[in-house]
Amino acid sequence: MQAQNAPRVSWIFPGASAAPNPSKLAGSEESDPGYVEVRKIGEISANKISSASGSGSRRCEMSPEEFAKFYPPLLDWIQTTLTASAHVAQTIASRGFSRLPLYFTEKTLASTKVVLVDPLPMPPLSSLGLMRFAEFERGNFDGITYIDTIFLKPTRSNNENIYFHELVHVIQWRLLGPDRFLLSYANGLECFGYRQSPLEAMAYDAETSFASSTTSFNVEKMVAEKLGL
Ligand SMILES: [Zn+2]
Numbered sequence: 001m002q003a004q005n006a007p008r009v010s011w012i013f014p015g016a017s018a019a020p021n022p023s024k025l026a027g028s029e030e031s032d033p034g035y036v037e038v039r040k041i042g043e044i045s046a047n048k049i050s051s052a053s054g055s056g057s058r059r060c061e062m063s064p065e066e067f068a069k070f071y072p073p074l075l076d077w078i079q080t081t082l083t084a085s086a087h088v089a090q091t092i093a094s095r096g097f098s099r100l101p102l103y104f105t106e107k108t109l110a111s112t113k114v115v116l117v118d119p120l121p122m123p124p125l126s127s128l129g130l131m132r133f134a135e136f137e138r139g140n141f142d143g144i145t146y147i148d149t150i151f152l153k154p155t156r157s158n159n160e161n162i163y164f165h166e167l168v169h170v171i172q173w174r175l176l177g178p179d180r181f182l183l184s185y186a187n188g189l190e191c192f193g194y195r196q197s198p199l200e201a202m203a204y205d206a207e208t209s210f211a212s213s214t215t216s217f218n219v220e221k222m223v224a225e226k227l228g229l
Pocket residue numbers: 001002008009010165169200203
């Protein structure tokens with residue numbers, strides 16, 4: 001996701017199910033108020049949602065129970081949104097950018113789509129009961145990615161840097177799968193804020209490299225390595 005005049009977002013919640021939490025095991029979750037565990041992005045892969053037990057290990061993380069409640073309707077909303085816009089979606093390959101093919105595979109550029117639209121479709125997080133994400137929901141972004149489709153403001157339709165950034169999120173979605181992507185994104189947003197959330201920081205750092213140097217690199221490999229996959 002890309003914030004307008006500010007950073008861009010995507011959704012990752014670093015693991016709902018972190019490694020065993022001593023305080024939780026001891027039944028003293030409340031004993032570490034305010035402590036935010038800084039996890040490396042690479043640990044996301046180890047945090048299998050299915051292996052989560054008990055409630056969230058940190059106050060900034062969503063509990064597996066809460067995630068299980070909001071994930072199905074959110075995924076439904078995403079799928080409905082993608083279906084509704086399918087008729088106006090174009091492939092990234094069809095946009096004819098010259099540098100993207102040096103960083104992403106032909107297959108990725110042919111399978112990823114872009115929808116130019118304003119306003120961008122934002123997930124109904126508060127109506128799903130996730131009031132703490134209301135600010136995010138109201139955020140002014142230039143772009144946002146759902147699974148394999150990038151939604152962009154028409155005014156940004158020729159900005160290759162933004163496509164690059166959102167394509168990093170496409171790779172994240174693909175490698176993590178929708179469940180781990182959404183959980184990691186939500187937890188990252190809650191624990192670190194939009195710009196410093198692990199999945200966004202990864203996209204912004206890569207975008208900076210893309211914008212400031214012509215030395216190409218394999219983004220798909222880079223994302224996999226940073227996710228520890
Ligand atoms: Zn982003």
